[in-house]
Amino acid sequence: MAPSVHAEVERKYDVDAHVALPDRRALAQLPGVAVVEGPAEERLEATYVDTAGLDLAAHKVTLRRRTGGHDAGWTLKLPVTREERQEVHVPLGPADEPVPEELLDRVRAHVRDHPVTPLVRISTIRQVHRLIGDGGALLAWLVDDQVTATPLRAESGTSSWREWEVELTDNGGRELWDALDEVVGAAGATRSGSGSKLARSLGEGAPEPPPPARLSRRSPAGDVLRLALTTQVEALKTQDAAVRRGAGDSVHQLRIASRRLRSTLATYRPLLRDPDAAQSVRDELQWLGLGLNTARDTQVMQARLASLLEQEPEHLVVGPVGERIAAELTERFVAGLREGLTLLDQERYFRLLDALDALVGAPLTARADKPAGKVIDTLLERNRRRLLRAARRAERAGDREQRDLALHEVRKAAKRLRYAAETAGPALGKPMTKLARRAKALQDVLGEHQDGVVCRALLLDLAASATAHGESAFTYGRLHAHEEALTATQETAYRQALAALG
Missing domain, CATH: 1.20.120 (Four Helix Bundle (Hemerythrin (Met), subunit A))
Structure with missing residues (x-):
């Protein structure tokens, strides 16, 4: 069975043991809510897995096997924004089943050929309230979790806490989302600093990616x-x-x-x-x-x-x-x-x-x-000169085949200049945007030229194959001629794009 995929939109809240959930009447008065169902108790047992180096946790990814509740099974959660994650779900198999390959493949670039093994076991006693709209559509869940986390690798003991979760369905809207935030905040809950139960259980052991740098011309x-x-x-x-x-x-x-x-x-x-x-x-x-x-x-x-x-x-x-x-x-x-x-x-x-x-x-x-301004200007100028040298070699090319090869080198040089300008953009600003745009214009013209070169060779192969099977090669010849004519019209566009960088 193929994995099921959906977007999870959720907020977590820290809450003290004595704090009561918002009154049912207050919940029933929220935008769009007609009925509040619950509480219904669920007992959940989840085992989270990761590599020895916590490669999944480092990317805010969680992979678990959970029993109990409405979504028992294997679940992979991939971050989208702070409040949204893509959730990929595979149904439960035998208790000793390995991690499903269809989930590992989605994080293979993180785990690679390293084994994933149990990291933490999390037990949750959950009280579920369902917020229902007119017509019986489920709008959101409000859950009250008593959580116990047991490390399966470290020697440290268990940790316990209480948290609330608010999860919006596709039927809920932003107005309800914000109203719920106000209601649970008024009841005494505060936004959690942890994005998942696993992250909270790991505490200091959880790797944290560094914040992105804010750059300017004066930045290193x-x-x-x-x-x-x-x-x-x-x-x-x-x-x-x-x-x-x-x-x-x-x-x-x-x-x-x-x-x-x-x-x-x-x-x-x-x-x-x-x-x-x-x-x-x-x-x-x-x-x-x-x-x-x-x-x-x-x-x-x-x-x-x-x-x-x-x-x-x-x-x-x-x-x-x-x-x-x-x-x-x-x-x-x-x-x-x-x-x-x-x-x-x-x-x-x-x-x-x-x-x-x-x-x-x-x-x-x-x-x-x-400073980036001085250093990167020099590096980009070197790339620009490299491009112009390639263009001069193309001008000196003897026959058409040599010129096609030389123009391909010009294209690669234009691509390097464009990519370099784009990497410099966050520090050097608008001039880099302009340079990248001009380099891309040249790259696009020569990309069309190179596609024509490849297409003409392919058409010859297809014509030969058609002939071998007793079919007419007439149309392949017409398409080849069209590509020939198209190449001839690209010279002006090439020279204009090159001049903009010269």
Whole structure:
């Protein structure tokens, strides 16, 4: 059975033992509430699991097996905002069952190949009140929990506390949410500083991510680098989970995340005390990107060819062109995706993630302590000059094939400049936004050019395959000619975009 997924919108409150729940009449007068049901008692037993290094807790993620109550089973909770989490649920199996792989896959970028084992057992005696609206729709729960937490690894003893939770359903609105907050606050409850029962039970043992730095031109250049690395590493981990569950264009986004990191490490290399370690990580990120290429490039070509074919007059589509394109490219995509997913479960990939985590806090050079404005301006100018040198080499290219290869290098240089400007944006402001926009314009023009290069080669392959099966290659020739003509029109756009950076 596939996991069920829903959004949990919840607030937790600390409350002393003597404090009484809000009066039922006060609850019944809340916006939209027609009936207050309860209390109904539930006895819950939950075992939370994590790695030895508390890698889930470090990312405010919880994974538990719970018995009792209406939602018994395995539950993975992933943070969205302070008050919202994505909840992924798998029904209970035997008492000795392992952690479901479908849940571990969603946090594989955090746990990697490290085992997850029991961390804390939490017992809860819960009094549940249900707030019902007109027509019988459930609007919210108000629960009163008596909690006992027993560490399963540490030698410290149990801890106990009382807390209230208010959880909003899809039927409840913001007005009810805020009114409930006022009512429970008036009763003597205060907002909890812990986002989960597990976080409270861990206390000082719970790792806390550092707050993001506020940057300006006077900030140390190293702070800009650390913020960029932290943000980009987390983006890569997020897309890892998305690829594993087959979400949207997640393969594309994971490849972008790896390329951004490669660009950041190249641009900021002078700030890293161990540039050889950074280069090793860049090499491994390139390996990751190459492993994703087949799946992503096939997606791009499938969409491009479908668009081209749609523009063809019906009488000029000779033979099963659409069917052949769909069949062959779907086969390529499935094989490429399989290759990518296999790569994401390799030890080599997990060690890459370890190395990325280490780089976020890696020692920096003395230059990293200097103001970002001066240091990063110099680094970006170096990237800009690198781009212009690549453009001059493209001008000197001998034949068309060499020029296509050279323009691809210009595109990669434009992408590095764009990504570097975007990482500098939080410190250097609007000038970086303008530079990133201009670099992206050049990148887009050359991206269209490169897609045309790839598409023409693919059309030749498809035409050969069609011919081998006794089909007409006429339409593939027309599409190839269209791509040829499109390439010829891109020269002006390329020169304009390049001039804006020159």
